[in-house]
Structures are given as C-alpha cells and as structure tokens.
Amino acid sequence: xxxxxxxxxxxxxxxxxxxxxxxxxxxxxxxxxxxxxxxxxxxxxxxxxxxxxxxxxxxxxxxxxxxxxxxxxxxxxxxxxxxxxxxxxxxxxxxxxxxxxxxxxxxxxxxxxxxxxxxxxxxxxxxxxxxxxxxxxxxxxxxxxxxxxxxxxxxxxxxxxxxxxxxxxxxxxxxxxxxxxxxxxxxxxxxxxxxxxxxxxxxxxxxxxxxxxxxxxxxxxxxxxxxxxxxxxxxxxxxxxxxxxxxxxxxxxxxxxxxxxxxxxxxxxxxxxxxxxxxxxxx
Numbered sequence: 001x002x003x004x005x006x007x008x009x010x011x012x013x014x015x016x017x018x019x020x021x022x023x024x025x026x027x028x029x030x031x032x033x034x035x036x037x038x039x040x041x042x043x044x045x046x047x048x049x050x051x052x053x054x055x056x057x058x059x060x061x062x063x064x065x066x067x068x069x070x071x072x073x074x075x076x077x078x079x080x081x082x083x084x085x086x087x088x089x090x091x092x093x094x095x096x097x098x099x100x101x102x103x104x105x106x107x108x109x110x111x112x113x114x115x116x117x118x119x120x121x122x123x124x125x126x127x128x129x130x131x132x133x134x135x136x137x138x139x140x141x142x143x144x145x146x147x148x149x150x151x152x153x154x155x156x157x158x159x160x161x162x163x164x165x166x167x168x169x170x171x172x173x174x175x176x177x178x179x180x181x182x183x184x185x186x187x188x189x190x191x192x193x194x195x196x197x198x199x200x201x202x203x204x205x206x207x208x209x210x211x212x213x214x215x216x217x218x219x220x221x222x223x224x225x226x227x228x229x230x231x232x233x234x235x236x237x238x239x240x241x242x243x244x245x246x247x248x249x250x251x252x253x254x255x256x257x258x259x260x261x262x263x264x265x266x267x268x269x270x271x272x273x274x275x276x277x278x279x280x281x282x283x
Contacts, residue, residue, distance in 0.1 A: 009119040010274050013075045013112055020078030021090045022046075022053035024069075027102035035068030043102050053090075062280055070280060071261040074105075075112035081105050085149055104149050110157055114164055115141045117235070117254055120274075121171040130170055137164055169215075172233040172253055176211040179231040183210060205243075239263050245282070249275075 026049065030040040040046055048056050048066075055061070061069045081104050082088065091098040118138045122131060137160070144155060180192060196216040204224045211231040219242045226246040235254035244265040249255060252272060260275050266282040 006119050006123045009115065013116050013119075015074050015076050016079045017054070019083050020053065020074075021082045021092070021101075022049050023078045023081060023102070023105040024072055024074055025049045025053075025055065026091070027105040030068070033068075035066075035071070037065035043099065051092075070278075071258055073256070073258040073261065074109050075116055075257075077105060077108040077112045080112075080145060081108050084145075085152070100149050100153070104152050107152050107155065107157070108145065110161075111141055111144050113256075114157075114160060115145075116256070117168055118164060120254060121168055124171060124175055126171055126174055130167065130174070134167055134171070137167060168235065168254065172213065172215070172235070175253065176213065176231055176233065179211040234259060244269050 022045070025046040026044065027042060028040075029042040030036050030038065030046075032039045038047070046055075050056050055069070057064050057066070061067070081101060082090070085104060085108070086097060086101055089097060091101050115138065118134055118141060122134050122138065126134075141160060141164075144152070144160070147155065176192065192211055193213045194217060195213050196218075197214065198218050199214075199222050200218050200220045202219070202222045204222060204227050206226045207224070208228045209224070209232055210228050213233045214237050215233050216236040217234075218238050220238055221241045221243075222239075223243045224247050225243045227244075227248070229244075229247055229249045230251045231253065232249075233253045237255075237259065239255075239259045240262045242263045244260075244263045246266065246268040248270045249272060250270045255272065255275065257275055260271065261278050263278075264281070265271075265278065269277075269281070271277060
C-alpha cells in the first residue's frame, strides 16, 4: 500500500477535541487511582467539563491529579462519533441520543485502534500475501466506521479482532526475524520472545533489546533509559511510568500514542515518526 495512503490514514486518526462533544470526559468510567483523583461513572460528565465541551483545568491536569487524561488518546473516534455518526448533534442539545452516543464512542474507539494497527502493518515491507490480507482487513474496518449507530452497537468486533491479531503477529514475526538475522548475536541463543513478561520495575538501562517480542508485557516503571528498542513489538504492553529517556524507539513496532503518553522521556528519546512527543516530557 502506498505510503501516502498510510499517512492519510494516520492523519485521520488524530484526535480533534474541537470537533468532539467531550465524549472521553463523559462516556467512559473512571475509577479513582494514581491517574485520577475522582470516581466518575460512565455516562456522567466530568466535573471539569465546561458547557463548550472543553476542560477547565486542561493546562493543569497532571498537577491536579488527572494524569490519565493527558495519557488518553481516542484516535479520532470522538470527532467521528460527534460529527459523522450523530451528524453534529450534541448529547446536551439532544438528550434523547445521549445514552446511544456514549455507548457508540468506545465501539468506534476500538475500531480506530484496529485501523491504526492495520495501517502500521501495511507500512512495512512484508510478503504480498500478507499485505493483501491486511488490505482486506483494513477495508472491512473502514466500512465499519460508516455504519449507523444501531449497526455499530450490534457489531461483533471479536470477529475482526481475532483474525487481525493473527495477521499482526505474522507481520511482527516476519519483520523481527529479518532484523534478528542481521544482528551480531543472532546465533548465540538469545531469547527474543518475552511476550506477556513481568518486567515491572526491571532495570534495562542501556540494554540492546532490538527485535524482542514484548507483546502484552508488563513494563510498569521499567528503566529502559538509553536502551535500543528498535524493532521491538510493544503491542498491548503496559508502559506506565516506564523510563524511556534517551531510548531509541525509531522503529519500534505497534507502539501507540497512548502508551508513549504514559511514559517518561526526554528530548533525546527517539520516537517513531507517527508518534508525537508528549508535552509533559523533560525537554
């Protein structure tokens, strides 16, 4: 698939809060934790949500204990639900659509997440057969975003998620094995598979972790500063408070904006081109 097409898809998956009716501040359930100072049931507006759907403490969220808000990324699902699915009708202006809109939002968010993963997989130099399967998957997911609210709520996302996960695994394996074959320690018995590993707080400073599979791994507060993370598969990994200062993630695979937003980094951290540097990082 042409890189220009992939770029367009990625651009469409950027959140535009000015076109959304504060859905992440209303539709989702929030439990008091180190990331949120309050409990907020799903469907209840946050106390900080203003009448124009903006946040009254947006510039001080982390200082006020709302760190989770600065991490969250809906991948553009909010504006699609607000402006396309519900045609610009807000839940405040049209109370009768309130519940349905709040239920549709997390569904669209999941679809956009799958589209993002699929588009990334298609950006790699992979076998034609695999690329063709991913292209079919992408088209099906894009078609889902055009459904009416009732159709979206009845959609079985599992039937899309399972086959996609298989294709993403195949993509990851192909890319990582190609990289491993070029590494100097490729034949020394190094273990490159650490899927769902418990590396919470693990000291990995300066380590060469290239091409390692960290799918679903627990990396909370892990120290990966100055580590070489090129070719690492991070899909589903928990990176909350992981230290990425000075780390090289230039070609890390399936790492999301939300994952990066939850980490610590600095001006020397090298990120994939489609990931934005979090504003709270040390510059």
